[in-house]
Amino acid sequence: MKIIAMIPARYSASRFPGKLMKDLGGKPVITRTYEATVETKLFDDVIVVTDSDIIFDEITKIGGHVLMSTKQHECGSDRIAEAVEDLDIDVVVNVQGDEPFTDTESLKKLIKVFKEDTDTQVDLASLMVHITDWDEIKNPNTVKVIVDQQNFALYFSRSPIPYPRDEAVPVKYFKHKGVYAFRKEALMDFYRLPMLTLEASEKIECIRYLEYGKRIKMVETDIQGVEIDTPEDLERAKKLWK
Numbered sequence: 001m002k003i004i005a006m007i008p009a010r011y012s013a014s015r016f017p018g019k020l021m022k023d024l025g026g027k028p029v030i031t032r033t034y035e036a037t038v039e040t041k042l043f044d045d046v047i048v049v050t051d052s053d054i055i056f057d058e059i060t061k062i063g064g065h066v067l068m069s070t071k072q073h074e075c076g077s078d079r080i081a082e083a084v085e086d087l088d089i090d091v092v093v094n095v096q097g098d099e100p101f102t103d104t105e106s107l108k109k110l111i112k113v114f115k116e117d118t119d120t121q122v123d124l125a126s127l128m129v130h131i132t133d134w135d136e137i138k139n140p141n142t143v144k145v146i147v148d149q150q151n152f153a154l155y156f157s158r159s160p161i162p163y164p165r166d167e168a169v170p171v172k173y174f175k176h177k178g179v180y181a182f183r184k185e186a187l188m189d190f191y192r193l194p195m196l197t198l199e200a201s202e203k204i205e206c207i208r209y210l211e212y213g214k215r216i217k218m219v220e221t222d223i224q225g226v227e228i229d230t231p232e233d234l235e236r237a238k239k240l241w242k
Contacts, residue, residue: 008076
């Protein structure tokens with residue numbers, strides 16, 4: 001099974017433009033993410049795919065593998081799909097460029113899903129973290145996920161799901177971490193299929209897989225890290241890095 005990691009890296013992020021080139025402990029965020037992914041030694045290759053000359057030059061400067069997108073894309077999965085379309089691979093792991101604290105054990109768990117999935121029931125796998133802080137649960141920047149008894153995703157939302165109509169029920173809330181592992185066929189299907197209304201409404205790309213009947217296996221991890229979506233997140237990341 002040939003497994004690679006792809007890191008989509010868009011410079012002009014809507015909420016925090018240029019965040020991937022912000023300094024984190026003496027190096028840009030995207031460089032920290034790339035180096036951390038390489039250091040896991042889990043992948044046959046690690047590739048940054050970007051629409052930015054600035055990020056392209058940064059990864060080239062450190063001797064990394066980087067590709068330039070030739071098309072405009074709505075999301076990271078589309079950018080990755082364009083890059084891997086002609087590559088001979090089985091599984092591609094999408095590591096978000098703004099998650100420099102993604103750890104080896106969590107990535108191992110994602111890869112293990114496919115190595116154990118001998119009946120090819122899983123189209124993609126992703127990570128989730130148990131959260132208890134109600135401010136985080138309510139925060140629309142935190143994507144929540146609900147799962148069935150086998151940890152297959154039922155739905156993702158920026159709203160609190162499930163809604164606590166009965167506060168006496170002991171509900172566990174899970175945050176979706178934006179690290180995915182795809183079978184190549186599922187990723188290419190995503191690339192070719194149009195966005196539907198649920199994805200368009202929530203602006204959560206993995207909803208497209210659910211809308212088209214794909215199966216997403218969620219893997220629980222206790223590694224929180226920091227997803228750098230805002231300047232405040234960057235300050236938290238700097239403290240954690242120290």
